[in-house]
Amino acid sequence: MSTTAASNRHPIRLTVNGEVHEREVEPRLLLSDFLRHDLRLTGTHVGCEHGVCGACTILLDGAAVRSCLMFAVQSHDHEIETVEGLGTAEALHPLQEAFRDTHALQCGFCTPGFLMSLVPFLAEHDDPSEEEIRHALGGNLCRCTGYQNIVEAVRLACRRQRQGDAHGLGEGAVPGEMS
Amino acid sequence: MSSRYFGQPVKRREDPRLLTGGALFVDDVHLPGMLHVAFLRSDFAHGRLNGVDVEAALQHPGVVAVYTADDLGDYWRPGPLLVPPPPIEGIVFHERTQVPLARHKVRHVGEPIAVVVAESRYVAEDAVAEICADIDPLPVVADMDAALEAGAPLIHEDLESNLAAHVVQHKGDYETARRQATRVVSGRFTYDHGIAAAMENRGVVADWDGREQNLRIWDTTQAPIPIRNGLAAMLGLSESQVQVIAPFIGGGFGPKIMMFYPEEVLLPWISMRLNRPVKWIEDRQENFFATTHERGQTHEAEMAVDAAGRILGIKDVFLHDGGAYDPYGLTVPINSQCTLLGCYRVPSYYSEFKAIFTNKTLVTPYRGAGRQHGVFVMERLLDLAAAEMDIDRVEIRRLNLLAKEDFPHDHQIIYQDFAPLVYDSGDYLPAVDKAAEMIDWQRFIAEEQPRLRAQGKAVGIGLVTYVEGTGIGPYEGARVTVEASGKVNIATGVGTQGQGHFTSFAQVVAEQLGVDIADVRVTTGDTREFQWGCGTFASRGAVVAGNACHAAALVVRKKILALASELLEAAEEDLELVDGKVAVRGVPKTAMTLGELAVKANPMRGAVVPGTEPGLEATTYFGPASGTTASGVHAMILEVDTETFDVEILRYVVVHDCGKVINPMILDGQIHGGVAQGIGNAFYEQLIFDDEGQLLNASFMDYLLPTSTDVPTIEGAHMVTPSPLNPLGLKGAGEAGAIPVGALFAQAVEDALSGLGVKIHEIPLSPHRLFDLVHGGGSQHGGGSQHGGGSQRGGGGR
Numbered sequence: 001m002s003t004t005a006a007s008n009r010h011p012i013r014l015t016v017n018g019e020v021h022e023r024e025v026e027p028r029l030l031l032s033d034f035l036r037h038d039l040r041l042t043g044t045h046v047g048c049e050h051g052v053c054g055a056c057t058i059l060l061d062g063a064a065v066r067s068c069l070m071f072a073v074q075s076h077d078h079e080i081e082t083v084e085g086l087g088t089a090e091a092l093h094p095l096q097e098a099f100r101d102t103h104a105l106q107c108g109f110c111t112p113g114f115l116m117s118l119v120p121f122l123a124e125h126d127d128p129s130e131e132e133i134r135h136a137l138g139g140n141l142c143r144c145t146g147y148q149n150i151v152e153a154v155r156l157a158c159r160r161q162r163q164g165d166a167h168g169l170g171e172g173a174v175p176g177e178m179s
Numbered sequence: 180m181s182s183r184y185f186g187q188p189v190k191r192r193e194d195p196r197l198l199t200g201g202a203l204f205v206d207d208v209h210l211p212g213m214l215h216v217a218f219l220r221s222d223f224a225h226g227r228l229n230g231v232d233v234e235a236a237l238q239h240p241g242v243v244a245v246y247t248a249d250d251l252g253d254y255w256r257p258g259p260l261l262v263p264p265p266p267i268e269g270i271v272f273h274e275r276t277q278v279p280l281a282r283h284k285v286r287h288v289g290e291p292i293a294v295v296v297a298e299s300r301y302v303a304e305d306a307v308a309e310i311c312a313d314i315d316p317l318p319v320v321a322d323m324d325a326a327l328e329a330g331a332p333l334i335h336e337d338l339e340s341n342l343a344a345h346v347v348q349h350k351g352d353y354e355t356a357r358r359q360a361t362r363v364v365s366g367r368f369t370y371d372h373g374i375a376a377a378m379e380n381r382g383v384v385a386d387w388d389g390r391e392q393n394l395r396i397w398d399t400t401q402a403p404i405p406i407r408n409g410l411a412a413m414l415g416l417s418e419s420q421v422q423v424i425a426p427f428i429g430g431g432f433g434p435k436i437m438m439f440y441p442e443e444v445l446l447p448w449i450s451m452r453l454n455r456p457v458k459w460i461e462d463r464q465e466n467f468f469a470t471t472h473e474r475g476q477t478h479e480a481e482m483a484v485d486a487a488g489r490i491l492g493i494k495d496v497f498l499h500d501g502g503a504y505d506p507y508g509l510t511v512p513i514n515s516q517c518t519l520l521g522c523y524r525v526p527s528y529y530s531e532f533k534a535i536f537t538n539k540t541l542v543t544p545y546r547g548a549g550r551q552h553g554v555f556v557m558e559r560l561l562d563l564a565a566a567e568m569d570i571d572r573v574e575i576r577r578l579n580l581l582a583k584e585d586f587p588h589d590h591q592i593i594y595q596d597f598a599p600l601v602y603d604s605g606d607y608l609p610a611v612d613k614a615a616e617m618i619d620w621q622r623f624i625a626e627e628q629p630r631l632r633a634q635g636k637a638v639g640i641g642l643v644t645y646v647e648g649t650g651i652g653p654y655e656g657a658r659v660t661v662e663a664s665g666k667v668n669i670a671t672g673v674g675t676q677g678q679g680h681f682t683s684f685a686q687v688v689a690e691q692l693g694v695d696i697a698d699v700r701v702t703t704g705d706t707r708e709f710q711w712g713c714g715t716f717a718s719r720g721a722v723v724a725g726n727a728c729h730a731a732a733l734v735v736r737k738k739i740l741a742l743a744s745e746l747l748e749a750a751e752e753d754l755e756l757v758d759g760k761v762a763v764r765g766v767p768k769t770a771m772t773l774g775e776l777a778v779k780a781n782p783m784r785g786a787v788v789p790g791t792e793p794g795l796e797a798t799t800y801f802g803p804a805s806g807t808t809a810s811g812v813h814a815m816i817l818e819v820d821t822e823t824f825d826v827e828i829l830r831y832v833v834v835h836d837c838g839k840v841i842n843p844m845i846l847d848g849q850i851h852g853g854v855a856q857g858i859g860n861a862f863y864e865q866l867i868f869d870d871e872g873q874l875l876n877a878s879f880m881d882y883l884l885p886t887s888t889d890v891p892t893i894e895g896a897h898m899v900t901p902s903p904l905n906p907l908g909l910k911g912a913g914e915a916g917a918i919p920v921g922a923l924f925a926q927a928v929e930d931a932l933s934g935l936g937v938k939i940h941e942i943p944l945s946p947h948r949l950f951d952l953v954h955g956g957g958s959q960h961g962g963g964s965q966h967g968g969g970s971q972r973g974g975g976g977r
Contacts (some may be wrong), residue, residue: 026301028301029301036206036207037209040209041200042200042204042206042207042209043199043200043201044200045204045378045379045429046206047378047379047380047429047463048463048878048879049462049463050463050878050879050880052878052879052880053378053463053879055378082200083198083199083200084199084200084201086199087198087199088199089195089196089198089199089201090195092195092198092199096195096198096199099194099198100190100191100194100195100198101190103190103191103844103845103847103848105194105197105198105677106430106677106678106679106848106852107377107378107379107427107428107429107430107431107676107677108193108194108197108198108202108427108429108677109204109377109378109379109427109429109430110378110429111197111198112200115198133887134887134888135887135888137886137887138886138887138888139886140887141378141879141884141886142378142887143375143376143377143378143430143432143852143855143856143884144378144430144677144848144852145848145851145852145855146851146852146853146854146855146890146893146916147851147855147886147887147890148851148890148892148893149848149851150887151887151892
């Protein structure tokens with residue numbers, strides 16, 4: 001979100017979802033606001049602005065971080081990935097596909113944060129236990145699902161990952177509309 | 180006809196957009212020239228507002244306008260009474276509704292005093308800090324008992340006291356039942372429900388277009404049509420000039436109902452005044468103060484039982500904390516009053532409550548909406564009776580359940596929808612037996628529990644039942660259209676906050692029209708698309724709007740068959756609708772697509788015959804005379820760590836009956852989420868106020884929502900007792916999961932700690948509170964029993 005105080009602006013240069021952006025921003029501008037309002041990448045959601053809910057989670061140089069706890073100026077020279085970089089509605093990322101197949105989202109507001117928290121987790125875990133999955137989800141709040149189907153989604157994504165089934169439709173799932 | 184879509188776990192049509200960040204939420208609305216709004220809110224719970232100095236804020240660079248109550252002129256007025264008091268004899272109700280900006284007085288922390296409009300939200304907040312509100316603090320009414328004492332400070336000074344309402348409902352003669360009772364058990368029970376804490380905070384974008392003379396509003400509301408109607412009236416506009424859009428909403432759970440929140444009322448006014456789009460997005464801290472709560476009740480209750488443990492009667496007198504204003508009428512305490520009766524046969528009932536004004540945020544329904552409180556009292560009374568009379572806890576419930584033959588069952592009191600509390604249908608005993616079987620009740624108590632206790636483990640088991648009045652009127656509508664492309668469009672007036680309406684309504688319609696669900700598009704929550712209706716609340720979306728969709732689809736189906744019958748020169752009975760085509764059964768070459776038929780139904784030449792309409796379209800409404808009653812049984816096994824008093828849920832079982840099911844996958848999701856919120860309510864979440872009415876834990880650091888490590892895997896089973904009140908046989912399910920969890924938690928924790936003699940008469944619990952209950956010598960609220968007809972105070976122990 002830009003302000004009128006143009007004198008107090010800093011140039012930043014960063015890569016978001018593979019695209020380089022150069023902007024001038026106020027030092028106090030939150031990274032979450034920068035992504036949402038300056039770059040119009042509104043898939044990153046803001047739920048608490050104090051680093052608890054995890055809805056604003058993004059990848060900073062591959063690590064899951066909360067964009068509401070960073071200033072935009074701190075992202076200078078870094079690489080960011082947001083949910084918009086994951087998959088498209090027509091070609092979902094396997095993790096997104098697993099969320100859909102297991103009904104792991106209801107209102108969907110917290111979902112981008114869960115997905116971005118899970119991307120590095122999946123890269124590091126092939127066959128996690130339920131306890132490991134629940135621990136990995138522990139930093140993201142969801143008020144709709146009770147987490148049960150999110151745990152299931154992670155299991156499904158891991159299973160498909162093990163089977164090398166990159167595009168989602170694993171064993172037993174019917175292409176199309178039935179879960 | 181076998182069901183292709185109805186009753187199937189169809190994957191959600193809305194998910195791809197939500198999963199890729201492509202769905203529109205209110206804060207994603209971005210308009211050229213848009214200004215941003217921030218509010219100055221009261222830091223005091225109660226105070227005299229002498230004046231507001233906005234000069235410095237107005238001078239702040241980037242500030243466009245600052246408004247206080249004085250600037251609003253005739254637009255300043257208390258909000259509407261959303262739900263008037265029900266027609267109950269002798270009812271007392273004092274209507275005092277919230278105002279857009281405080282004038283002369285502030286009545287709760289967070290009440291808005293002034294509003295700043297600026298080039299950015301950052302600047303608006305800077306300027307808010309420069310406003311000076313001159314407030315003399317007044318003594319605060321934070322406690323319900325103190326609120327009614329003589330000489331208590333008055334929140335609304337034109338009233339004689341802080342009493343907001345007084346309601347008595349009764350059936351039968353409780354005093355006679357009490358005299359005839361073998362035993363009377365009693366207790367003082369407190370139940371405190373927290374905040375909805377939807378992950379998306381509230382927000383409003385208003386855009387007045389002076390050239391078009393149109394006002395567009397994006398609002399995080401569960402009920403866009405009532406908001407459109409109300410705002411048009413307040414602003415002196417025609418309803419057709421106002422469009423309210425509830426796009427994707429990040430969770431509702433009640434507080435996003437048609438509240439006419441100050442922000443909802445002010446943003447459109449500001450946009451018209453400045454002729455520019457304006458946006459306000461609530462932050463999480465504001466949400467704790469400015470979005471409605473549910474909070475607490477204190478019940479003094481007793482139950483009279485006969486020698487076998489059958490309920491003869493119940494008496495319950497309670498206080499309900501309503502907060503500073505009462506625009507939502509008595510929905511929450513009436514729900515408590517009615518839902519207390521639960522699944523049981525209760526021959527006599529005396530229930531009296533007083534709703535109290537306090538210097539706290541308003542109380543309106545939050546998922547469960549007071550039902551939790553009533554269920555807690557009933558279930559705890561049954562547990563007391565079971566313990567006193569040495570009856571198994573499941574057995575005392577089985578003994579008192581309404582039988583299948585008892586339906587429809589008239590409880591002879593008035594429900595929140597103003598209709599008599601009549602249960603339309605149900606079959607409770609098989610559900611109790613199923614849950615007991617799934618949790619392995621007998622074996623756990625006979626074998627597992629003694630074995631685990633011998634190992635020093637404090638394990639407990641519980642089982643409770645509940646009902647949920649759902650699917651209340653007045654009505655919803657739907658328009659179903661077959662377009663020339665053959666695709667089907669559905670529009671309905673309810674809003675959607677994650678319930679899957681884009682899928683379930685499509686299932687209902689695709690089932691009737693024989694089309695692929697991928698060809699059905701659903702619009703909800705846009706007043707330009709459908710302008711009659713009420714909203715999504717009270718577990719009514721699927722029941723009321725779902726049946727409206729069904730009714731409209733039936734009419735369209737009829738139009739399709741009539742036209743095809745004429746064109747194909749075949750009897751309607753010989754036609755079938757399959758795969759988006761209509762054909763003479765068994766003669767595939769006669770097939771016409773629905774798109775072709777839609778074109779024929781809307782010809783460019785020739786006349787539309789009088790009495791008919793062009794197109795394959797129908798708008799239909801469904802209005803149930805009264806709600807339909809869903810029910811369920813929850814059971815759990817938990818372990819209490821007797822050093823830290825943390826609780827681990829080892830098993831959680833839900834047996835649920837909401838009649839016929841449109842989409843079992845979506846239904847299970849609703850149950851899971853409800854239980855998770857119930858667990859939050861039972862053990863993690865509580866709004867903590869001090870004596871000055873200050874909320875002490877207004878952040879997610881301090882107000883704990885359950886996380887993935889706190890919520891167990893839920894084992895579920897469904898019973899199906901179709902409702903006779905609607906053609907699809909549906910009952911609502913949105914709130915069910917959340918309702919009995921507190922009662923269940925209390926029972927299971929009490930069982931786990933039975934060796935320590937702890938009595939649980941309150942929710943929420945916490946490790947801290949359990950420690951105090953154990954080490955402080957038991958419940959602070961007491962409890963006990965009296966023998967029939969006598970006044971001797973019995974022991975409370977088991």
